[in-house]
Amino acid sequence: MPLSHTNYSTLLSCDPTMVGFVQNMTAPYADKSNESSVVAISVIMFILAAVFFDLNLFSRVSRVSAVLNPTVRLFLAGSLNLFLPVMSYLFSEAKKDPAYDCGSGNNLGESGASESSNSDLSLLARVILTWMLLVELLRKKVEATLVTGAGMQGYSSIITHTASVVWMGNLVFTNLKASGKKALFGILWVLCAAKLVQRVAITETARRSLAHGKNARLISSYMAQLPKLRPVLHGGADASSLEQCEYAVMGEENMVVKAGPQGYELDLSLAATDAVVTVGKIWQSKDHPRMKRLCLSFALFKLLRRRFENLPPATKQETDECRDLILDGMCKDAQAAGDIPAEVALFQVLNDEVNFVTEYYHSVLPVVFASPYFIVVNYLCFPVVVFGLCVMTIVLCSNGVIIYAFQSLRDDNFAVSKGIISLTECLWKNVIRSPRVFFSIIDVSICYLLFIAVIYEEVSEFIVLLLSDWFMVSLLSTFCAKPRWRQSTTFRTAFRCVVWVRRNLRRYPSLITIKQLSVLRTCSLSAMTLPTATLPKRAKRSILERFRGAAQDDGGGSGGAAPPPLSNGRTALSMDKHRDRFYALAWACESGGVAEVILIWHIATTLLERKHSPQPEGRRSRRTAVRLSRYCAYLVAFRPELLPGDREGTKRVYKDMKEQLKAALGGTRWSYYFSSERTRHDKVQAIPDKLPREYPHADMTVIDMTPTPASLVDEAGKAGNNGGAAVWEMLADVWVELVVYVSPSSVEEHAKGHEEALVQGGELVTLLWVLATHTGIARPDDDDEVDQPAPAFV
Structure with missing residues (x-):
């Protein structure tokens, strides 16, 4: 049975004027018929608030970014789609349930004639309404700023957002009776409506702008x-x-x-x-x-x-x-x-x-x-307009009586008049004495987390825009277009300050990181669990040289013998420094698709990595070969849409390779998923030794066609004592050739794949695809007509 008012009051060590309010706040958790649902929604809401708080406060400590991980966005979008109807239902239940009735002003510990009316919302309903409004202010966290094309998706999102704001405005202005309460919640609603108008204005202006959408x-x-x-x-x-x-x-x-x-x-x-x-x-x-x-x-x-x-x-x-x-x-x-x-x-x-x-x-x-003009309009002028709307809302909620309007804002809201900090202190003093107080602390913490997240979101948005590449380009262009700005000491000082802050707070991604997957190690079910490594300097230099060579082959060079065209590895084996020793292995590049060639050379590189360590002069080549090998294997396994050829065909090749590996390890799931790395190497290495290596057969699998470490070292033995370094140099050149070979593409499906991969953090192959797109470098086997324009719709 719930404690009586008298008995429960004796448990609270608070200011006497606050005891009634605390009792009313904890009343929902004393009602056994609704206790489980109220507690459950408080816990779920706390988790959601904590997620928003974490994303706003901690996600930009290490990296200033305006892009949110799509997985997180999907989770938050799904949560918000369920949030409004669920909270609306709980709001209606809290509004009509007698157990949550606000009672008299004396019981609440609140003052003012308006508080003595039983027709106003209960305290729980007001708390739920506060959550709804604060979460609506954070909605933009999961919605991309669309600046290209109208599209039904963009307009449907705006319509959904508008319906939410209108619905909450209805809840505020039709259910709250006291002038002060209506004004307080009206301010929150005005902020939500202003954010909606701001978003619509920015989106529509951008779509119609020649500088952005068009x-x-x-x-x-x-x-x-x-x-x-x-x-x-x-x-x-x-x-x-x-x-x-x-x-x-x-x-x-x-x-x-x-x-x-x-x-x-x-x-x-x-x-x-x-x-x-x-x-x-x-x-x-x-x-x-x-x-x-x-x-x-x-x-x-x-x-x-x-x-x-x-x-x-x-x-x-x-x-x-x-x-x-x-x-x-x-x-x-x-x-x-x-x-x-x-x-x-x-x-x-x-x-x-x-x-x-x-x-x-x-x-x-x-x-x-981001530009100086946008900063002034959006972060100086717009807040002034919103502030004026908030003041007008306060006055209108009191029927135009200005003095009474601001007095009621304090008198009708107990948390404002007595202080939210004092209320929190009272609850913390009694959190051990009563479970009802404990859950009330959760409700108050939710309000704190959401409020801090909203404030931090506004501040961080300004900082992100100020430190963004867009703002820096805009500043440089403005200075270039207006020479008098360069002559102004004020503007030059402001510019240096922005550059200094940007240099010290924004961490440039000077290193290119690539995912690493080894098919002969423990199987990974998700790309998120894969380790990463930096792209070696030797690889960057070799990639640049190979693109320059491909440019000369395409007619960009002048004089001299043109280098061979891009290939799936054969070109690297035919280089002067490798032809005599390694061209006999060119049959490993004769497979029908690039995915098979990647897996063949990946397994060969992985086996050699374990068996042979190079001399110091070969370590850079080894690092380049191993890292590019693992990255290409990752592309086959998790990013087939970024590779040449059909996506489903690449998936089939990788699936077949896993079946071959499973058969080599014993044919059971247990042996496949739980065998050690050493066992995998030994089992795979033992397979090719039983088969002839001169020519590939149609029935040979990827693992069958893999050059063994022994065959690689035997070929390198022709170079004498420097054979180990020669092998790794050859493999590094093969992998550079493969990475450059798979990057160009004129297929629209691949372009969409690269665009979708951007939000995941970008890929090395995407960078090279961009370079190939700008420079017109293409694979010889790319049959698409690059110079034929795709259908354009105005």
């Missing part, structure tokens, strides 16, 4: 007309000169005259003025090389958007010029600047470009619009 089509028109502009401005200037590069960074929307049947008609003469900021103008400034390369990444990002939005692809002339610009001009500039090696600069530019793409399509914050 920018891909504008850039397509600009690049088509750019050859007419370049001879006028630069004559016969070197196409690989960054100082002469006319790729648009910002301001290209100022050139639009009108929309025509073949795209936008542009006034190209404005490109020579301060109205348009180009890469060349940025490069002619005296800014830090890192900032210049960031602007180059932004310009390349604008070019890449055409690939994701089914617009006409780059022409042969454009890819040739871009190839010279990136592989020649930018790398030479990095070497001349002396801040970082050429290969590091290349991957830095590609990584920044992919980050721009990721944040553009998957950001949960309006980071795309």
